Amino acid sequence: MKTATTQRVAVIDLGSNTARLVVMEATPGYAYRLVDEIREVVRLRQGMTQDGLSDDAIDRAFSTLRMFTRFCTSTRTDVILATATSAVRDAANGRAFIDKVQQDLDLTLRILDGEEEAFYGVIGALNEVPLDGGAVLDIGGGSAQLSRIQSGRSEVGSSLTLGSLALTERFVSKDPVSAKQVKSLEQEISRQLHTIPWIDTVRDSDLVGLGGTIRNLAKIETMRQKSPLNTLHGFLLTRDSLDASIDSFIELPLAKRQRIDGLSPDRADIILAGALVVRGVFETLGVDQLTISTGGLREGLFLEHFWEHLDYPVIDDVRRFSVLNLARIYGYQKDHANHVRHLAGRLFDQLLPLHDQGAQDRELLDAAALLHDLGTIIAYDGHHKHSQTLIHYNGLAGFSRREICLIALLTRFHRKGSPDIEGYESVLNKRDGKTLTYLAAILRMAEFLERGRNACVNDVITKWDDD
Structure with a gap:
C-alpha cells in the first residue's frame, strides 16, 4: 500500500x-x-x-x-x-x-476530558458501525462514557465513574464476590446512570458498545458459539448471553474465572463490574442487545487525523470505504476487479426474474467482486481460500456478521467447488445458502468472462427460454 x-x-x-x-x-x-x-x-x-x-x-x-x-x-x-x-x-x-x-x-x-473521551470513542465506533440515531457505550478502567447519536453524529456525551477497575476497587473485596457486594454495585450503577439528564431520550434505541470490557464479553460468547469469524466487529451481545456470563463471574473464584474461554486472564478480576455496567445500561434503556464496534477511542483519534479534510471525521459511506480500503491495502488489481464487478452487476440485474435477490444482495456481490482476488498477495495457488481468510480476519466495517460471512464465502467459491455454508451455521441459515449459490454462480461467470484480465468482454446480454 x-x-x-x-x-x-x-x-x-x-x-x-x-x-x-x-x-x-x-x-x-x-x-x-x-x-x-x-x-x-x-x-x-x-x-x-x-x-x-x-x-x-x-x-x-x-x-x-x-x-x-x-x-x-x-x-x-x-x-x-x-x-x-x-x-x-x-x-x-x-x-x-x-x-x-x-x-x-x-x-x-x-x-482528554470526559466529553472528549466520549467524542473520540464515538468517532471510532461510527466509522465501524453506521448509526443514524441511538447511543454508544464505552467502558474503560476508570470511567464509562454514554453518548447520544443523532443524524449520524455525537450530539451529547456523559462520562461516569463506572469503569471496571474503579468499581472493583471500590466495591469488591471478596473472592468470589458476595451477593451484598453485587447489590451495592448494581445500586451504584443505576444511581449514576439516572443522573444523565437526557437518558430517557435514548430508551428503546439502537446501542453500540466498545472498549476492552465489552469486547471481552463478546469474545466469551463467540467462543461459546464457535463463531467462524476471527473479528468481533458487528457481533450482537444479547441480554441472555450477558446474564449467563455474569452468573459464572459471580459463582467462580478468580482462579477459575481466569480460565474462562475468551476472557483475558488479566481482566478476570474486574470483568464482573464491567458486565454489571452493561446490564445496567440495558435495563435503563430498555434494550436487550448491543452491537460490538472494534473501533474506539484510539481509532477515533487516528481517524480524526486520517479524515482531516472532512468537517466531521466520519465517512459518509462506511460500507463502501471499508471494501475499498481492504482492497487497497492488499494491492488489488483495480481494473480487473472493477470489470468483474461490472459484469457481475449486469448478470445480476438481467437474471433478476430467475433468482429474485434484492438490492442488499447485489451490494454483497459488488463487494465480493472487488475482493475476490485479494488472496493472490499470499499465493496464487489457493488464492480463493486466502481471500476468504483475509476477510475473516479483517472484517468489513459497516457490514453485519451475516454479510461478512457471505462475502467471504463468495470469494471462496468464485473459482470452483460447490457453494455451501458448512461451518457457518451459527451465523447463516438455509435461505442464506440459497443466496450464496445464486451469487456465487454469477460471480464465477463474471470471472470467467474476464479471465484474460483485459476487458475483452465489454458487456453481457442474457436470454433464456421460459421452459
Whole structure:
C-alpha cells in the first residue's frame, strides 16, 4: 500500500487499566491498515488516593511510555498522538505526571476530558458501525462514557465513574464476590446512570458498545458459539448471553474465572463490574442487545487525523470505504476487479426474474467482486481460500456478521467447488445458502468472462427460454 504520502501514525492511549500503542500505516483519505499493537497492563488507578496516583502506578506507566516512545523512534514513526484519560485527569498529581513525561521522554500527553473521551470513542465506533440515531457505550478502567447519536453524529456525551477497575476497587473485596457486594454495585450503577439528564431520550434505541470490557464479553460468547469469524466487529451481545456470563463471574473464584474461554486472564478480576455496567445500561434503556464496534477511542483519534479534510471525521459511506480500503491495502488489481464487478452487476440485474435477490444482495456481490482476488498477495495457488481468510480476519466495517460471512464465502467459491455454508451455521441459515449459490454462480461467470484480465468482454446480454 506504500505511496509517496504514506505515514506511520502511532496512537498512545494511557488508560486507567491498560496502556496501548497502535501503529497505523496510512495514506490520509485513501487507505490505512494496522501494522502493530502493544498492550500493557499498568493499573494506573490502582492505589489512587486523594493525594493522587501512587508511586508504583506512576512507575509502571512511565516505564511503559518509555518503551512506547523508544519503539516509535526505532520504527521511524512519523506522527505520535498520545492521550491520557480518567486516571490522570482525576488525580491530584496528574499534571505533575504529564510534566514529567514531557520533560523526561519528550512525549506530549494530552489529557482528554470526559466529553472528549466520549467524542473520540464515538468517532471510532461510527466509522465501524453506521448509526443514524441511538447511543454508544464505552467502558474503560476508570470511567464509562454514554453518548447520544443523532443524524449520524455525537450530539451529547456523559462520562461516569463506572469503569471496571474503579468499581472493583471500590466495591469488591471478596473472592468470589458476595451477593451484598453485587447489590451495592448494581445500586451504584443505576444511581449514576439516572443522573444523565437526557437518558430517557435514548430508551428503546439502537446501542453500540466498545472498549476492552465489552469486547471481552463478546469474545466469551463467540467462543461459546464457535463463531467462524476471527473479528468481533458487528457481533450482537444479547441480554441472555450477558446474564449467563455474569452468573459464572459471580459463582467462580478468580482462579477459575481466569480460565474462562475468551476472557483475558488479566481482566478476570474486574470483568464482573464491567458486565454489571452493561446490564445496567440495558435495563435503563430498555434494550436487550448491543452491537460490538472494534473501533474506539484510539481509532477515533487516528481517524480524526486520517479524515482531516472532512468537517466531521466520519465517512459518509462506511460500507463502501471499508471494501475499498481492504482492497487497497492488499494491492488489488483495480481494473480487473472493477470489470468483474461490472459484469457481475449486469448478470445480476438481467437474471433478476430467475433468482429474485434484492438490492442488499447485489451490494454483497459488488463487494465480493472487488475482493475476490485479494488472496493472490499470499499465493496464487489457493488464492480463493486466502481471500476468504483475509476477510475473516479483517472484517468489513459497516457490514453485519451475516454479510461478512457471505462475502467471504463468495470469494471462496468464485473459482470452483460447490457453494455451501458448512461451518457457518451459527451465523447463516438455509435461505442464506440459497443466496450464496445464486451469487456465487454469477460471480464465477463474471470471472470467467474476464479471465484474460483485459476487458475483452465489454458487456453481457442474457436470454433464456421460459421452459
